[in-house]
Amino acid sequence: MAQGVFAITEQRDGELRKVSFEAVSEGRRVADGLGADLTAVVLGSGIEGLAEELKKYGPDKILVADDAALADYTTDAYTNVLAELIQSSDPAVIITGASAQGKDLSGRLAARLDAGLAMDCVEIKLDNGNLTYTRPMFGGKIVAKVEIEGSPQIVAIRPNVMDIVENSKEPAIEKPAVQVGDLKTKIIEMKMETGDKPELTEADIIVSGGRGTGGDYAAVEELANELGAAVGASRSAVDEGWRPHSDQVGQTGKTVSPNLYVACGISGAIQHLAGMSTSKYIVAINKDEEAPIFSKADFGIAGDLFEVLPAIIAEVKKLK
Numbered sequence: 001m002a003q004g005v006f007a008i009t010e011q012r013d014g015e016l017r018k019v020s021f022e023a024v025s026e027g028r029r030v031a032d033g034l035g036a037d038l039t040a041v042v043l044g045s046g047i048e049g050l051a052e053e054l055k056k057y058g059p060d061k062i063l064v065a066d067d068a069a070l071a072d073y074t075t076d077a078y079t080n081v082l083a084e085l086i087q088s089s090d091p092a093v094i095i096t097g098a099s100a101q102g103k104d105l106s107g108r109l110a111a112r113l114d115a116g117l118a119m120d121c122v123e124i125k126l127d128n129g130n131l132t133y134t135r136p137m138f139g140g141k142i143v144a145k146v147e148i149e150g151s152p153q154i155v156a157i158r159p160n161v162m163d164i165v166e167n168s169k170e171p172a173i174e175k176p177a178v179q180v181g182d183l184k185t186k187i188i189e190m191k192m193e194t195g196d197k198p199e200l201t202e203a204d205i206i207v208s209g210g211r212g213t214g215g216d217y218a219a220v221e222e223l224a225n226e227l228g229a230a231v232g233a234s235r236s237a238v239d240e241g242w243r244p245h246s247d248q249v250g251q252t253g254k255t256v257s258p259n260l261y262v263a264c265g266i267s268g269a270i271q272h273l274a275g276m277s278t279s280k281y282i283v284a285i286n287k288d289e290e291a292p293i294f295s296k297a298d299f300g301i302a303g304d305l306f307e308v309l310p311a312i313i314a315e316v317k318k319l320k
Helices: 018-034 050-055 075-089 100-113 218-227 235-239 270-276 305-319
Strands: 005-008 038-044 061-066 093-097 116-121 123-127 130-137 142-146 153-157 172-174 205-209 230-233 260-264 281-286 299-302
Touching: 005 018, 005 075, 018 038, 018 093, 018 123, 018 153, 038 050, 038 075, 050 061, 061 075, 075 100, 093 100, 100 116, 100 153, 116 130, 130 153, 205 218, 218 230, 218 260, 218 305, 230 235, 281 305
Parallel strands: 005 038, 005 093, 038 061, 061 172, 093 153, 116 153, 205 230, 205 260, 260 281, 281 299
Antiparallel strands: 123 130, 130 142
């Protein structure tokens, strides 16, 4: 009979992503509620040291799948290895992050394991042993409560939403034999963005610019630099060629949930709101007092962003 919780972590270049700690922390909470064990798994090449980082978030067991074929993420290699580990562990619940990699992987695993999947969840509720998953739908217009029949149940959690809670244990660390199986894809070339700014979906603060910037992102980037924030953009700004698609926040871009989201010159089209409405605090700066973004903002400034942003930057510098 399926039992236990299985948390899939994510690493890049030998460093665990923030959503990994969220997945393991949430896995610990769910496992405690079910009276079950938590198993965390990390995949990659030369990653033995990552198990030490995961210890403090409370897994009872850590599986380290270390193989040269897993150095870079490919859907088929990771699916083959994880499917075998999951089938041998037979967990009731599988938790992973709803990052770009997590979404790709969880969909393939659901098909491989014939399992139900709740995607992009912002809450997992446990009531008398029954799990309910909460996820925004239709661009954030409604919130759905989802129950999954059978097991395993797969849930992909939205990054930056779940609490990271330390719960130090001394878990058993196992290094299972890795069978990557028949691979139909391989990495030919990787082009990585350079820079020291945080990744958009994991950033605690995001400063975004829209059509109101007119393509001039100097003030947006300066404020982001002062705040240690990531830079985002609306679809219109990306369509104009002012920012790369990797910066786009919204229904056809990235979904973000930072502690602070500063929207500069963004009107607030429903597609954009769908990607940032779960931010904890939203500050909107727009010349149009009737802009829809103000209906979602915790704080609104009706004014020219090219006058407002320099004033904010000056105050931030004073505080620092």
